[in-house]
Amino acid sequence: MTRNRSYLTHAKNIALLIAALFTLFPVVWVIISAFKPQSELFRVPMTLFPDEWTFENFISAFRHGNFIVYFSNTVFVAVVATLLTVVINIMAGYALAKYIFFGRDIIFAIMIATLMVPLQVIMIPIFLQLKDLGLLNSLWGIIIPPSATPTGIFLARQYMVNISNSMIESARIDGAKELRIFWQIVLPLSRPIIATIAIFSFMWRWNDYLWPLIVITDNKKQTMQQALANFVGQLQINWSNLLAMTTISIVPVILVFLAFQKLFMTGITAGAVKG
Numbered sequence: 001m002t003r004n005r006s007y008l009t010h011a012k013n014i015a016l017l018i019a020a021l022f023t024l025f026p027v028v029w030v031i032i033s034a035f036k037p038q039s040e041l042f043r044v045p046m047t048l049f050p051d052e053w054t055f056e057n058f059i060s061a062f063r064h065g066n067f068i069v070y071f072s073n074t075v076f077v078a079v080v081a082t083l084l085t086v087v088i089n090i091m092a093g094y095a096l097a098k099y100i101f102f103g104r105d106i107i108f109a110i111m112i113a114t115l116m117v118p119l120q121v122i123m124i125p126i127f128l129q130l131k132d133l134g135l136l137n138s139l140w141g142i143i144i145p146p147s148a149t150p151t152g153i154f155l156a157r158q159y160m161v162n163i164s165n166s167m168i169e170s171a172r173i174d175g176a177k178e179l180r181i182f183w184q185i186v187l188p189l190s191r192p193i194i195a196t197i198a199i200f201s202f203m204w205r206w207n208d209y210l211w212p213l214i215v216i217t218d219n220k221k222q223t224m225q226q227a228l229a230n231f232v233g234q235l236q237i238n239w240s241n242l243l244a245m246t247t248i249s250i251v252p253v254i255l256v257f258l259a260f261q262k263l264f265m266t267g268i269t270a271g272a273v274k275g
Contacts, residue, residue, distance in 0.1 A: 027250065034058070034247040038240045057244035067245060069220055070227035075252070077142050077212075077223060078205040084147040085201040086194055092148065093156025093193075094186055098168060108157065111150045119210065127214060141215040142223070146204070152197045159193040160186065195260035202256050206249075224249050 029048065033041060034057055036050040061067050096108050126145050127136075135141035163186065171181045187194070209225035216222055222230075228249065231242040 030243055031247050031250070034240075034243040036240075036243075041239055041243075057240040058248070061241040061244045066219075067227060067248075070222055070224050071248070073139060073221060074206060074224040074249075077139055078202050078252075081143040081147060081205040082198050082201040084143065085149060085152055086198050088148045089152030089156050089197050090187070090190060090194060091182075092153045093158075094160050094182060096153070096157045097160035098163070098165070098186075111153055114150045115154075123214065130215065136215060137217050137221065138215070139221060142205075142208070142212050146211070149201070149204075152200065155196060156190070156193055160190060163189055199257055199260055203253055206253055 032049060035053045035055070037052060037054055037056070040047070040050050040052075096104060130136050130141045130145070135144065167185060168181055171185055176184075207225060208223070209229070212223045212226055216226065224245075228242060228245055231238045231245070
């Protein structure tokens with residue numbers, strides 16, 4: 001019986017490995033193809049590895065695509081938006097989890113209901129608000145609107161419900177102020193969910209295309225996804241530069257995920273537990 005279970009476990013692991021390889025193959029192909037000369041991209045029969053590895057695609061994209069400007073804009077948007085999102089969502093989640101006030105459950109239910117509202121429905125009202133505030137064609141117009149996300153507030157609230165109330169009450173009895181309790185007790189215990197929200201926010205802002213396309217009209221303020229779209233012309237596509245820039249755009253997301261991987265898995269699991 002034990003041996004049969006062992007065989008079944010190995011079979012499942014092999015099946016998962018094969019599925020992972022199929023899933024990762026397009027990403028691997030993009031990365032390897034970024035080092036291929038233009039002449040090898042559409043060669044028949046297709047080969048995975050190039051006969052001649054080259055960095056010319058990257059050099060050309062940096063030289064002619066104004067890539068450094070787009071990259072720095074995206075880094076600024078992703079980092080600042082992530083910081084704002086973490087601060088707002090963690091504070092909102094803590095208030096909804098640990099404070100008792102009139103209408104708390106109603107507010108939380110309304111926030112959860114907004115998860116069913118697509119961006120296209122509220123796009124025009126947000127655009128008009130940004131216009132009135134003078135934030136159109138500004139990086140802050142990309143950063144501020146999505147800072148408070150219902151998903152992040154939900155995850156933060158569900159995680160903080162499980163933090164011991166007695167620990168917080170003991171700190172209050174000892175004379176600790178609310179800000180000190182939040183900073184020195186709640187935040188250290190909430191590192192997994194902070195990492196989870198940070199990863200989600202960074203990925204969303206880094207890969208966002210639609211909202212920057214609506215808000216930004218100045219080429220010098222465009223983000224990475226808009227820059228990648230610029231390589232797609234009406235009559236032709238610069239595949240070499242496009243693949244090179246796509247490869248570079250993947251790297252930061254992978255690094256952020258690897259840096260917070262353990263905390264992310266803990267946070268996403270704990271946030272799914274019903275409080």
